[in-house]
Amino acid sequence: MTDMTETALTALSQSISAVVERTAGQIVSVISHHSLACGFVWRPGLIVTAEEALAEEGEVFVQPHGGERIRATRVGRDHSTDIALLRVDRSDLPVLPLAGTYPPVGALSIVVGAAEGSPTATLGVVSRAAGSWRSMRGGDIDARLELDVSLRRGGQGAAALDAQGNAFGMAVRGPRRTILIPGKTIERVAATLEKHGRIPRGYFGLGLQAVRTSDNKPAAMVMSVDADGPAAKSGIHQGDIITGINGSAIEGVRSLMRALGPDSIGSTVELLVTRGGASSTITVMIGERPQVGEGPTG
Amino acid sequence: MTDKDAGDLVISVEVDDAVIAERIVRLLGNVSGIRLSSGSDAADLTIIRQSPPESDLGLTTREKDVLVLLAEGASNKAIAKQLGISVHTAKFHVGSLLEKFDATGRTDVVAHAARLGVIHL
Helix, strand or coil, rough: CCHHHHHHHHHHHHHHHHHHHHHHHEEEEEECCCEEEEEEEEEEEEEEEEEHHHCCCCCCEEECCCCCEEEEEEEEEECCCCCCEEECCCCCCCCCECCCCCCCCCCCEEEEEECCCEEEEEEEEEEEEECCEEEECCEEEEEEEEECCCCCCCCEEEEEEECCEEEEEEEEECCCCCCCCEEHHHHHHHHHHHHCCCCCEECCCEEEEECCCCCCCCEEECCCCCCHHHHHHCCCCCCCCEECCCCCCCCCCCHHHHHCCCCCCCCEEEEEEEEECCCEEEEEEEEECCCCCCCCCC | CCHHHHEEEEEEEEEHHHHHHHHHHHHHCCCCCEEEEECCCCCCEECCCCCCCHHHCCCCCHHHHHHHHHHHCCCCHHHHHHHHHCHHHHHHHHHHHHHHHHHHCCEEEEEEEEHHCCCCC
16 A cells, blocks of 8 residues: 555544544434434434334433433334434433435445444445435335445434535435435424424325226225215215326325325315216315224224 | 056146146146046046236235235334234334335335225325
8 A cells, every 4th residue: 555545544534533523422322122223312302213213112211422321202203204203301412413415326424323322333325315205104205315334233313424524314224225314304204293293194084995997097996984084074985986186187096195195184185086977076174194093994 | 555546647627728728738638647637527636827926026915914004104013903913023024025115126005005905095
């Protein structure tokens, strides 16, 4: 190696360790029943962590850099975006500012986590940076970001930083790779969790089966109706065939699901319904999906 | 030695595709020790064509149940509760679904789930 390479490597190494050192105080470890994760201080007294790695029940503790474990309470969790929010009685923990932008594919990223009160670090590149996507559970995620690093056990919820040391996402485990929940998504979801304790989902109160109409157009047939649900109140019946929403033909059941985002509750949609061969438009005011175990559809 | 061991092996061909059925009959028809069932006598074994899997992802029955609930936005806990399995098992099925969807580059979970059953929205 030449002197120049050595200098460059030393400089890179020092930059990375400086970024880790600067960030460590804003990262915590999260300890819940049989589960270990990382988290970061989102706002004073509020910790964002990976939903998947947070136990459903039992005590939760947060351990800041160089400190003792602090008892935390669950404010809310959203499994569709893998974000959970915790509250601790410690407003002095430094906040990790989140960037609304993200580095391009190929850019270096340092993942800073924590384990039992001391920082952990991993270096990798942004292996994919694409547009917004929808998770399997229907969560809207603002960018498809992947890192070529493998997270250590308890590493979910760590912060991903760019070369300047700006945090731009939270690292979670995806299938076979590490994915990042972008800062923009975290800001939006965590703010809703702080306010409502959950991410509400729209609800028709219908059991729908994908069918094709006699002229071979995609449609959704009403197989069951929740008697207390919004669709029942609007007069939708079992056996009705939904072929359109708000003036457009549906591409399948997913077109109806798309209309049920968190902001849809209380708004009205016009469903084009075929009943006994005749079409009519039925206006439905979207309700909120009952929580698990409360509604007849679970 | 029973009669069955001694006699010809009687095979019945019940393949709905006529071309394939004819080919099998032609191939097996001249093999000594094998006799093709004429329909009236009891066959020792029957050749049938396995129906193609409903889903090209090769999902198990349990995975299909989990997929439909996933598409409705259920959490692992809700899936576990609904199907009467542990949260750990639910997580396992979700993980394997993620793998299968990811491997085939598919993202439209709802569309897939809708083909498998009723979705509650």
